[in-house]
Amino acid sequence: MTAPVRRAGVFALLCTLALAVPLGGPWTGAAIAAVVFLGAFLVTDGPIFDLLAYPSDYEGGRLYGLITFVLAAVTLGLIAVTASLSIAVFVGTVLLIGYGNVAEQLARRRTDHDVALVAVFCLVATAAAVFGQGVTHWLTERPAPLEPIGSALPTMLFLGASGALLAALLRDVLLSHDDPIVMLSVGLLCWLLAELEPAIGAAGILAALVVTVVLGYVSYALETASIAGMLTGILLGLLTIVLGGYGWFVVLISFFAIGGLSSKFRYEQKESMGVAEDNNGARGSGNVLGNAAVAIVAVLGYAASSATLLPGDPDPSLFLFAFTGSVATAMSDTLSSEIGSVFETPRLITTLEPVEPGTDGGVTWQGEVAGIAGAIVVAGISYVLFPEVAVVGAGIIVAAGVVGMTVDSILGATLEGTVLGNQGVNFLATLSGALVCALLVLSFAVLG
Template structure:
């Protein structure tokens, strides 16, 4: 198969030239698709990346076809059809390409790659509905995880995927998340379980559960005051990644290096996200007027960077509940839990500081603030961990 790569690359170059010279008008999408295929083939040839990845990611697009074909069905049925067809065909295509090269396929590892690739492809399709982005995005994610070289047990993989997906669909039924949030949460949950274990996922799920519960706390009153969250607090993929991406990075790093410092960073990032959510949802209902964290001037409820005593207490409660759950599940010793709690609470107030400065100034949006504040907590907490251990 490798000796065919120069031929395939040449064929794609000819196709691009033909479209560009003879038939450019009306064939822009063909040009993009040919160029993206050419790029992936170049990567396989010159960067020594597995050739089965472009083939598998190309077959992920069959999920797009089925998804669009079932346009009269419910969203859950269409999502499940995409995943079923995309994972099955991309898996069969991957092992077929490897077998044709005369090698013995590692079926468990390939199944992991095509599963995460198909979930990525589904999320990209829901966000952009662009076949090229879906194709290239799924391939890039599969190649990224080849770098980590994680060995995944088949039953472990199936449990992680199905457990995360089922809980996500239940949350969708309860209108706690959008369908993009379900897919993003499935990806996040699956990787947390694989690189960590079920406890890491349960921490993320606890954050999501508390967020959903307290978003509805006195919701009608917040709605009348004009300070309720958009879409009744229903989470999208943006919310999932803004609050969970740093924690996922900590889990992946822990899976590769097995250093407990990444447990501290993980717990602190989710303690920060949980504390911030509760501080916002409960603090906005305070009878006391908020003050700006930077100048201590009174500001209207809902103002970015505004804090109240009730909100600070809610932040402490949220961060404490999360680290307490981690301690009960045996995720760390007392030093680890204390560092995660303190770092998480500091992350909440760093969030308020960013809100009062960069967010009010239009430099960052709410998701960007959440991402940076969880990253801040994940950096500060390990430093605290080392200091208190001495």
């Protein structure tokens, strides 16, 4: 057995000690954590040090990886004891990290295929999270029957799968020994999602997982998304289906599908002109989040408003229009840049002076037409799927998409490269599209 597998196995066993919290109470868990922390601090060499040390630990002569891991677990435990984070979510998060990691390390002994490793991690991590939550429910609700566990299963599965996807994504963009950061991030996400109970059952969540995973893998196989981009898309898709519905997901996936394929449009020509996307057009997590972060916040806002968790009791439909406005902006901007960039007559949007292809803020009339068409596609899909949209709403979505696309170009011409990066520009553009869409709908409602 290799050193990484042995180390991961010991870490997994230490993670199992999180069950001491529901079994013996917070003080028992705190005592165990203190013992482990003290041992990690005192052990500076020898076989135990070699067993638990990451390569970077040898430089400082301390088990800093284990120390920070314990501190991350203690932080989550304190949140669980003092705030609304449930003990079940805390235990599930800790087991998710520990057992997902050991499963991945075991899988590495047989394959180095990235997708296979990610799949193994996510499957085992999800199972461990569900197991941890289920055991905690059973321990804390005895001698009650098992019905509460059955009724909580959809939520446990949703939280486990979402946490596993986020963990896999962060482990892909960070380092494997950054698990303390991963643990805290997963715990905080699950804390938020636990307040937004899913509107569909366990079977529906399983179906949502199958749909998003299949489409995510297709995007990776077609080289329109990297591993990180695939994981980000699956996670956002799952959240959208569970918290919004399949209609919301269709709108979002239309952008991913059409936008991803548009990056392949005359790719060789764009590559020769120096304006092609890196990695053969495959979208990474930064690109996906830059274009979809506002949309997913709108989904979360919709779920929170539907559950009456937001102050002021806002109309949930405003979040629907914010969502469609942001997606329309992302679609418009992507199509305008991917299609318009193959034409060699761009002009800077702020001065209309001719510029080189690929210049930030450079636009072509062909790209503008493509962008408007993209906004119309999103508006048309929304009109068909959502009764709240209607004809006026569809027109507002198109207008919001065009405004957002224009904002993107103006920011590109003025701030990109000095103050903002490309993903920051994308984020602000989609935010502007979302705000314009929601404000226009609100204005029409007041005037009407």
